[in-house]
Amino acid sequence: MLRNLYGFAPGEVMRALKGFCGTAGVSVGNAPAVYRAFELAALGLEFADALHLAQAGDCEAFVTFDKRLVRKSGRLVDTRVRSA
Numbered sequence: 001m002l003r004n005l006y007g008f009a010p011g012e013v014m015r016a017l018k019g020f021c022g023t024a025g026v027s028v029g030n031a032p033a034v035y036r037a038f039e040l041a042a043l044g045l046e047f048a049d050a051l052h053l054a055q056a057g058d059c060e061a062f063v064t065f066d067k068r069l070v071r072k073s074g075r076l077v078d079t080r081v082r083s084a
Contacts, residue, residue, distance in 0.1 A: 043076055053077050
């Protein structure tokens, strides 16, 4: 939303999210998955996709309609990502 609605560059959005997560008094649910999502986003995934994949953990497979995500994630995560 920040990118589309306000025209922020992906790097700006990531810096803002990281800054927010590091703010005193802010707690993040499943912090390891969130920080893994930051790593995956830095490698080229959309943050929302990266967060879903990071939370998939030890699932047998991650199923999506997003063919681009299937292509890009194959070399980045251990979880099998396949098309619906």
